[in-house]
Amino acid sequence: xxxxxxxxxxxxxxxxxxxxxxxxxxxxxxxxxxxxxxxxxxxxxxxxxxxxxxxxxxxxxxxxxxxxxxxxxxxxxxxxxxxxxxxxxxxxxxxxxxxxxxxxxxxxxxxxxxxxxxxxxxxxxxxxxxxxxxxxxxxxxxxxxxxxxxxxxxxxxxxxxxxxxxxxxxxxxxxxxxxxxxxxxxxxxxxxxxxxxxxxxxxxxxxxxxxxxxxxxxxxxxxxxxxxxxxxxxxxxxxxxxxxxxxxxxxxxxxx
Amino acid sequence: xxxxxxxxxxxxxxxxxxxxxxxxxxxxxxxxxxxxxxxxxxxxxxxxxxxxxxxxxxxxxxxxxxxxxxxxxxxxxxxxxxxxxxxxxxxxxxxxxxxxxxxxxxxxxxxxxxxxxxxxxxxxxxxxxxxxxxxxxxxxxxxxxxxxxxxxxxxxxxxxxxxxxxxxxxxxxxxxxxxxxxxxxxxxxxxxxxxxxxxxxxxxxxxxxxxxxxxxxxxxxxxxxxxxxxxxxxxxxxxxxxxxxxxxxxxxxxxxxxxxxxxxxxxxxxxxxxxxxxxxxxxxxxxxxxxxxxxxxxxxxxxxxxxxxxxxxxxxxxxxxxxxxxxxxxxxxxxxxxxxxxxxxxxxxxxxxxxxxxxxxxxxxxxxxxxxxxxxxxxxxxxxxxxxxxxxxxxxxxxxxxxxxxxxxxxxxxxxxxxxxxxxxxxxxxxxxxxxxxxxxxxxxxxxxxxxxxxxxxxxxxxxxxx
Amino acid sequence: xxxxxxxxxxxxxxxxxxxxxxxxxxxxxxxxxxxxxxxxxxxxxxxxxxxxxxxxxxxxxxxxxxxxxxxxxxxxxxxxxxxxxxxxxxxxxxxxxxxxxxxxxxxxxxxxxxxxxxxxxxxxxxxxxxxxxxxxxxxxxxxxxxxxxxxxxxxxxxxxxxxxxxxxxxxxxxxxxxxxxxxxxxxxxxxxxxxxxxxxxxxxxxxxxxxxxxxxxx
Numbered sequence: 055x056x057x058x059x060x061x062x063x064x065x066x067x068x069x070x071x072x073x074x075x076x077x078x079x080x081x082x083x084x085x086x087x088x089x090x091x092x093x094x095x096x097x098x099x100x101x102x103x104x105x106x107x108x109x110x111x112x113x114x115x116x117x118x119x120x121x122x123x124x125x126x127x128x129x130x131x132x133x134x135x136x137x138x139x140x141x142x143x144x145x146x147x148x149x150x151x152x153x154x155x156x157x158x159x160x161x162x163x164x165x166x167x168x169x170x171x172x173x174x175x176x177x178x179x180x181x182x183x184x185x186x187x188x189x190x191x192x193x194x195x196x197x198x199x200x201x202x203x204x205x206x207x208x209x210x211x212x213x214x215x216x217x218x219x220x221x222x223x224x225x226x227x228x229x230x231x232x233x234x235x236x237x238x239x240x241x242x243x244x245x246x247x248x249x250x251x252x253x254x255x256x257x258x259x260x261x262x263x264x265x266x267x268x269x270x271x272x273x274x275x276x277x278x279x280x281x282x283x284x285x286x287x288x289x290x291x292x293x294x295x296x297x298x299x300x301x302x303x304x305x306x307x308x309x310x
Numbered sequence: 311x312x313x314x315x316x317x318x319x320x321x322x323x324x325x326x327x328x329x330x331x332x333x334x335x336x337x338x339x340x341x342x343x344x345x346x347x348x349x350x351x352x353x354x355x356x357x358x359x360x361x362x363x364x365x366x367x368x369x370x371x372x373x374x375x376x377x378x379x380x381x382x383x384x385x386x387x388x389x390x391x392x393x394x395x396x397x398x399x400x401x402x403x404x405x406x407x408x409x410x411x412x413x414x415x416x417x418x419x420x421x422x423x424x425x426x427x428x429x430x431x432x433x434x435x436x437x438x439x440x441x442x443x444x445x446x447x448x449x450x451x452x453x454x455x456x457x458x459x460x461x462x463x464x465x466x467x468x469x470x471x472x473x474x475x476x477x478x479x480x481x482x483x484x485x486x487x488x489x490x491x492x493x494x495x496x497x498x499x500x501x502x503x504x505x506x507x508x509x510x511x512x513x514x515x516x517x518x519x520x521x522x523x524x525x526x527x528x529x530x531x532x533x534x535x536x537x538x539x540x541x542x543x544x545x546x547x548x549x550x551x552x553x554x555x556x557x558x559x560x561x562x563x564x565x566x567x568x569x570x571x572x573x574x575x576x577x578x579x580x581x582x583x584x585x586x587x588x589x590x591x592x593x594x595x596x597x598x599x600x601x602x603x604x605x606x607x608x609x610x611x612x613x614x615x616x617x618x619x620x621x622x623x624x625x626x627x628x629x630x631x632x633x634x635x636x637x638x639x640x641x642x643x644x645x646x647x648x649x650x651x652x653x654x655x656x657x658x659x660x661x662x663x664x665x666x667x668x669x670x671x672x673x674x675x676x677x678x679x680x681x682x683x684x685x686x687x688x689x690x691x692x693x694x695x696x697x698x699x700x701x702x703x704x705x706x707x708x709x710x711x712x713x714x715x716x717x718x719x720x721x722x723x724x725x726x727x728x729x730x731x732x733x734x735x736x737x738x739x740x741x742x743x744x745x746x747x748x749x750x751x752x753x754x755x756x757x758x759x760x761x762x763x764x765x766x767x768x769x770x771x772x773x774x775x776x777x
Numbered sequence: 778x779x780x781x782x783x784x785x786x787x788x789x790x791x792x793x794x795x796x797x798x799x800x801x802x803x804x805x806x807x808x809x810x811x812x813x814x815x816x817x818x819x820x821x822x823x824x825x826x827x828x829x830x831x832x833x834x835x836x837x838x839x840x841x842x843x844x845x846x847x848x849x850x851x852x853x854x855x856x857x858x859x860x861x862x863x864x865x866x867x868x869x870x871x872x873x874x875x876x877x878x879x880x881x882x883x884x885x886x887x888x889x890x891x892x893x894x895x896x897x898x899x900x901x902x903x904x905x906x907x908x909x910x911x912x913x914x915x916x917x918x919x920x921x922x923x924x925x926x927x928x929x930x931x932x933x934x935x936x937x938x939x940x941x942x943x944x945x946x947x948x949x950x951x952x953x954x955x956x957x958x959x960x961x962x963x964x965x966x967x968x969x970x971x972x973x974x975x976x977x978x979x980x981x982x983x984x985x986x987x988x989x990x991x992x993x994x995x
Contacts, residue, residue: 069716072766073726074759079766083774095770098719106709108670109702110692114713121717209672234338238629242669248702249667250751251322255633256669257755259334285756288741332976339977351810351911351945363804370801373788380780386958392783444983445974461974468976487975491983498984503892503930519958529929529970529985536925536962539888547787552803554958558951559807569973572823572912573947576985577965581958587921589879590892591961605786609793683797 062131063091066122066169068140069101070277071298078277081304082136082172089179091132098125104143107151108243116151120158123148126165133165136172136300137276138207145169146210171207173275173299177216180223196228200264201299202274202283205238217275220299224306232267234259241282257286264294271295273302317663321638329465333457333635336464340626343570344677350572352562361563362680364556365617368517368548369608375517375550376599382520386582388595399544399600400431403509406542406596412436413506418526418534419443420511421459421620422546422600424642425655428509440501442530444494451478457636459622459643460568465635498530508534508592512545513620514560515597518553521581522597525561525574532578541580541592547599548608548616554579560619567621567679603655611690615650617680624674624684630667639664646674650687658694663701665691704748726765733760809949816910816943817993823913827968828981830990836862836937837869839992840902843933844874847899851875853931854902856922861904861939861994879924892926901931901986905938907954908991911946912967915991919962928964934986936966939994 063086067079086093103118122144126133135141145166152162170178201221203214214236221229240246240256260283264272272287272294274280284296297305324330368375380390391406393399403426407413415437417423429439429450441450445462449455452474456462463471472485481493510531512522522543524531535541551557557579565571584591608616625631625645636644641652641661649668653661665688674684695701715721733740741757744750752758821831832839844850854876857866866876877898881888903923905915915936917928928934944950947965957963970985981987 067766073729073761076762076764076766076769080769095767095774097767097771097775100716100719100722101712103716106713108689108692109705109709110665110689110694110696111706111709111713112693114709117713118716121719205669205671205673209676236673238669238671238673240629240669242671244702244705245666245669246756247748247751248705249318249321249630250754251318251325252630252633252667253669254755255325255330256629259629259633281759282756285741285752285758288757289755336977352948360804360807363798363802366796366798366801367803369794370791370796370799372791373784376787377780377784382958386961390780392778392780394778394783394786398778442984443974444972448974461977463974468978471975487978487980490975491972491980495983499896500893502984503895504889516958519956521958527970528972528983530983532925532929532964533984536929537892539885554954555806555948555951558948562946562948571967573909573914573965573967575967575969575971577914577947577967579957579963579965580961581963582961584919584961588919588961589881589922589924590926591919593885599783601783601786605790608787608790611795613794613796 060090060092063093064126064129064131064133065093065095066099066126066133066135066140067095068135068137068277070281071136074281075277075298078136078298078301081298081300085176085300085303086134089176089183094129096125096129102140102143104140105243107143107147112151119148119151123152123158123161123165127161131168132175133169134172134175135169136298137278138171138204138211138213139276139278141169141171142206142210171211171213171275173207173217173220174211174213177219196226197270198230198268199227199271199273200230200232200267200269202239202272202279203236204274204276204279207275208236217299220303221273224302226306227271227302230267230269232263232269234263239279239283241279243278246282254286257282261286261290265292269294271297271302273297273299275299316640317638317667320640321634324634324638328467329635329637330633332467333464334632336461337626337632340461340569344567344623357559357563358679358681361559361619362617364551364559365619365680368550368552369613369616372548372550372608375552376547378517379515379520379550382518383582383597386520388520388582388597391596391598393598393600393602395602396426399426399598399602400428402598403428403542403544404432404435406540407432407437407507408435412438414501414504415439415507415509416501416505416534416538417441417446418508418510418524418531419446419462420509420544421642422511422544423509424456425602426544426600428544440498442498442502442534443526444491444528447494447498448474455637457644458625459620461622465637502533502537505538507540507542508538509542509544510534512543512549513564514557515545515550516554516557517550519581521554521579523557523561524578524580525564525576526578527569527575529576532576535578535580536591539592540594540596542596542598543580544598544600547601547604563679564619564621567623567677607651607654610654611694612650612654612687614682615647615654615687617682618647618651619680621679623677623679627673627677629669629671629673639667646684646688650684650691653691653695659699662695662699665695666701723767726761729761730763730765734763807948807952809952810945816945817940819910820908820913820943823910824991827913829913829968830988832990832992834992834994836865836992839990840869840900840935841872841874843900843935843990847933849899851877851897852900852902853877853879853895853898853924853927855904855924855927859904859922860902861937879927895926895930898931900933900935901927901929902935903928905936905942907950908938908943909946909950910943914947914965914967917964917966918960920960925962925964928966929985932982932986933988933990935990935992937994938991
């Protein structure tokens with residue numbers, strides 16, 4: 055696949071990565087290009103609209119969604135989103151929110167069909183190329199890493215193995231399991247500020263289990279969950295490294 | 311008019327007690343027990359699909375099936391009473407019980423009677439009411455409320471129960487479940503055989519045959535419906551299926567989903583009073599069909615929640631329920647199902663914050679045996695809450711600003727730029743330790759990252775655009 | 778409330794309902810899997826998994842054994858004509874065991890004192906009209922000569938199970954049973970009475986029998 059015509063990929067980078075973790079976005083671009091894609095970034099994109107949707111503010115959500123659907127609908131090729139939650143929103147909730155009008159409904163369906171979540175896209179590309187190189191040379195001592203599957207990727211899109219296989223391919227990483235791996239981390243969007251104490255208790259259960267399992271590196275494909283977990287780890291003064299899977303891949307390659 | 315965020319306050323209170331730890335342990339053990347053996351003659355996914363279709367079909371034709379059910383009950387020699395609300399249901403039940411002064415009433419577990427607060431009502435009329443499900447019996451002794459649909463005392467430890475029995479039943483203290491169980495058996499036995507009236511709930515009614523099904527593991531449901539002279543079955547109006555075969559599907563799914571059993575120990579099908587020549591069974595069989603807000607729920611965006619078969623799996627798997635326990639919800643039906651149902655059944659504004667008591671992780675949708683999209687319904691209820699009595703009014707302006715900015719790329723970019731200015735006021739790679747106003751909820755327990763000095767889109771523009 | 782008003786409200790609500798998949802057809806009858814399988818071993822396995830005890834034939838010996846072990850001489854039972862073991866009750870009587878009568882007195886006030894007499898019974902005898910291989914269940918019914926309390930009050934329940942009454946599962950049986958509403962009570966029993974209400978610790982014999990014995994009859 056990667057040897058033939060380069061595939062055009064539209065990157066919907068998500069608001070959090072755009073504003074807070076631009077390096078993750080750059081790592082995503084690098085990985086997509088290594089898999090033979092020609093990456094484009096539709097400049098007028100903003101946010102998928104999910105925060106307002108989950109909070110029950112559907113007018114705001116629909117307006118934001120419509121703008122971004124129009125931006126994406128003007129482009130061609132696969133749309134890659136480095137967030138299971140935003141991808142799940144655009145695939146499953148977008149068409150419902152846009153269903154009021156046949157034209158917007160059709161647009162939402164067209165866009166939804168083009169969307170691939172990052173780990174799913176890359177794992178699929180690697181499978182087709184079936185030759186992801188394993189690094190040779192000096193192997194750093196393996197670090198215990200856990201892949202947090204994130205609820206919307208896991209239960210909305212049915213993804214987990216994809217992200218885990220990407221983590222497995224990172225040199226110097228030994229992937230470990232924790233108890234309750236598929237349980238929610240407690241982030242939940244605005245839930246985290248609407249019900250902060252409950253959100254915190256759920257987070258603490260997750261962090262306790264990460265600590266019990268001696269995890270040194272926490273990888274995931276949803277920056278929002280990772281912010282929440284890293285924010286909590288910092289309060290515990292736990293030095294566990296928290297990374298987006300794209301950055302874990304890039305770091306493994308560059309030995310950084 | 312300020313809206314107290316009551317779930318949050320109750321949850322904080324509950325989280326300060328040992329209860330949630332007991333709940334978390336029990337809920338996870340429950341989920342561990344769920345199983346659907348691969349060598350079963352009942353294929354899992356197809357059976358779940360069937361169960362879902364049966365429930366949705368029934369709801370879409372509910373008035374018709376209720377009419378057929380009532381005709382069938384009467385054909386079998388039973389009586390049907392119709393109650394629009396709790397007050398009417400209590401009055402009707404009282405009338406049946408109260409023909410004899412100071413009656414002894416035994417009850418098998420019934421969530422709908424919790425909804426009615428029936429026990430208090432009957433006791434107020436001078437009757438003695440004895441709960442016979444072990445968990446409900448403990449709840450009654452403790453003057454407490456059930457905290458789970460199928461495991462009423464999930465929040466109590468064996469030590470709590472041992473101390474309670476010691477105090478209330480005047481037995482030597484023991485926390486051995488076997489012994490506590492034997493005490494309850496001895497204590498309740500004579501009530502079963504001497505009660506005047508047995509009141510049961512209904513797991514599912516059957517329109518075609520006029521039957522009601524109760525499922526129990528202890529046998530109290532069977533005794534309650536077989537020993538007393540009068541049996542009153544109290545049924546939420548949606549708890550119906552068309553045929554016996556449909557009911558079989560429902561109880562097969564229910565048992566597997568609730569406790570991981572292929573069937574509950576006692577699947578009890580009652581079709582009217584005892585027939586001529588029957589050596590035992592009630593002389594009188596009365597079904598009280600209760601609306602109490604259900605038709606209201608049916609006519610909203612949340613109709614689908616009425617397909618629920620009350621297995622409790624969504625509670626067990628819910629990360630919020632596991633941390634706060636059932637009492638934090640302050641409603642008869644806790645957990646994800648309750649957070650959809652309770653605001654609809656009650657005065658909506660009273661429970662308007664419950665739909666927000668969820669991270670929308672989707673675990674409930676995944677386990678629901680009839681595949682109810684609970685997260686979607688929670689979001690529907692959030693929309694309604696905001697319209698009717700927004701529990702998080704302070705979020706409104708922020709989300710309006712977000713809505714305005716995020717549909718205009720240039721405004722959005724300015725907003726991001728403003729965020730970067732705030733970020734630069736911190737040092738490089740800094741995290742905020744305290745955020746102002748309502749955002750302080752976040753920084754109670756978590757740092758929050760400052761925006762990056764260069765956004766991704768800036769980087770792209772400067773390095774990649776036009777290449 | 779009157780039935781017609783109640784149903785009118787419901788009909789209105791149904792009209793406004795937002796159910797998925799409308800018009801929501803009924804799934805129809807399940808297509809039973811009729812592949813030839815010997816169900817008896819499945820039944821035995823499932824019944825034993827629930828801590829039920831299986832015996833073959835010889836109902837009299839099984840019952841007298843249990844009576845001796847329990848040190849009791851009284852029992853509850855269905856009438857002989859509903860038990861698929863000829864002469865069982867007369868043989869028990871000959872050996873000095875006493876069946877407690879399950880005929881309620883004509884006076885309704887006599888019900889409670891009569892039923893209180895059942896508390897002495899340690900063993901109850903009845904027969905299965907159906908049994909399910911998948912769940913290890915037995916079905917007992919009400920009817921003349923068939924006491925419900927005989928199966929649920931005593932600490933030990935002995936149920937006679939003709940092997941030709943074993944079906945695959947409850948839903949397989951439900952698809953072929955005729956007018957189940959005709960009888961006042963059908964009870965599907967799956968193992969001994971149990972509870973997990975106290976810390977999910979499984980304990981047996983809460984209100985129903987803590988022991989169940991199936992005597993298989995060919």
